[in-house]
Amino acid sequence: MREGLVVLLEANRPTVALPDGTTYLCYLKGRIKRDVGRIMVGDRVLVEPTDPGEARIETVLPRTTQLLRPPVANVQGVFVVFSLESPAGSLELLDKRLVMAALSGLEAEVVLSKVDLATDQKRLERIAKTYGEAGYRVWRTSAPLELGIEDLIHRARQGIWVLTGESGAGKSTLLKAMIPTALANTGELSRIGRGQQTTRWVRLYAIDNYWLADSPGYTALETQVQSAQDILAAFPELAAFNCRFHDCLHRQEPGCLVHGALEAGEIADWRYQHYLSLLDQWIKRY
Numbered sequence: 001m002r003e004g005l006v007v008l009l010e011a012n013r014p015t016v017a018l019p020d021g022t023t024y025l026c027y028l029k030g031r032i033k034r035d036v037g038r039i040m041v042g043d044r045v046l047v048e049p050t051d052p053g054e055a056r057i058e059t060v061l062p063r064t065t066q067l068l069r070p071p072v073a074n075v076q077g078v079f080v081v082f083s084l085e086s087p088a089g090s091l092e093l094l095d096k097r098l099v100m101a102a103l104s105g106l107e108a109e110v111v112l113s114k115v116d117l118a119t120d121q122k123r124l125e126r127i128a129k130t131y132g133e134a135g136y137r138v139w140r141t142s143a144p145l146e147l148g149i150e151d152l153i154h155r156a157r158q159g160i161w162v163l164t165g166e167s168g169a170g171k172s173t174l175l176k177a178m179i180p181t182a183l184a185n186t187g188e189l190s191r192i193g194r195g196q197q198t199t200r201w202v203r204l205y206a207i208d209n210y211w212l213a214d215s216p217g218y219t220a221l222e223t224q225v226q227s228a229q230d231i232l233a234a235f236p237e238l239a240a241f242n243c244r245f246h247d248c249l250h251r252q253e254p255g256c257l258v259h260g261a262l263e264a265g266e267i268a269d270w271r272y273q274h275y276l277s278l279l280d281q282w283i284k285r286y
């Protein structure tokens with residue numbers, strides 16, 4: 001048996017890629033349907049070749065993560081695309097996506113798109129610096145100028161990655177640049193059920209040592225928030241402060257060092273505000 005990855009699920013038939021690049025159109029051993037339920041793109045499986053180009057999936061290995069949209073298992077990281085202009089992205093949504101990624105156990109990188117349209121250079125620098133200091137890889141890209149995209153593509157990564165971001169942020173544009181062969185698929189539609197619903201098949205494409213899903217999105221099945229400290233941990237530049245109380249949440253606690261750092265401009269005010277509002281939402285819910 002050999003280990004492979006489900007890279008496409010077309011009409012419920014999985015295509016599995018092996019590390020050497022060969023692919024098999026697979027069918028599932030009966031027992032698996034009962035044990036695993038639906039197999040997903042991104043599932044790691046053990047296969048037994050049966051006929052040329054065909055194999056039987058014997059085992060589905062345990063999943064680490066599971067996204068609902070796009071439906072992909074074992075996602076390792078997300079590219080959060082943020083458009084500087086037309087339309088200008090929302091920093092609040094950017095922070096929300098980054099926090100969701102952290103709370104779902106995913107890596108995240110920030111892609112500042114459309115730098116060719118950026119009129120406010122100081123703002124661009126401030127944003128890039130803020131997220132860089134918070135520990136994220138930050139990319140600046142421009143599709144028409146072909147800027148930054150090659151660097152972004154060929155950086156060491158592992159596992160499966162997904163593009164996410166607001167409507168109009170530039171996700172499809174990046175996707176086409178990152179996987180030119182996916183072009184033919186972007187409009188691919190499949191009818192399911194009685195033809196009421198249409199859906200696109202998700203396909204994974206190999207880039208260097210990682211995989212990219214050709215469908216943008218990002219809704220995780222579950223997040224692991226156990227305490228307010230988990231929210232704080234998702235803001236690394238705030239979590240780094242050692243205030244008087246070791247579990248300081250940097251609100252109104254005595255001896256909190258964050259307020260001074262804010263006044264000195266060492267922390268971006270919008271990051272702190274977004275932290276407080278996410279913290280509030282979480283506390284109200286529990």
Ligand SMILES: Nc1nc2c(ncn2[C@@H]2O[C@H](COP(=O)(O)OP(=O)(O)OP(=O)(O)O)[C@@H](O)[C@H]2O)c(=O)[nH]1
Pocket residue numbers: 113114115116117141142143144165166167168169170171172173174
């Ligand atoms: N000037 C400029 N325009 C860009 C750039 N990247 C994308 N665009 C344009 O921005 C618009 C939106 O880009 P898309 O790639 O469709 O954005 P998207 O995130 O896929 O949008 P949705 O499909 O609505 O989610 C298109 O008209 C693109 O041509 C860029 O780097 N510079």
Ligand SMILES: [Zn+2]
Pocket residue numbers: 241243248249250251253255256257258
């Ligand atoms: Zn504090």
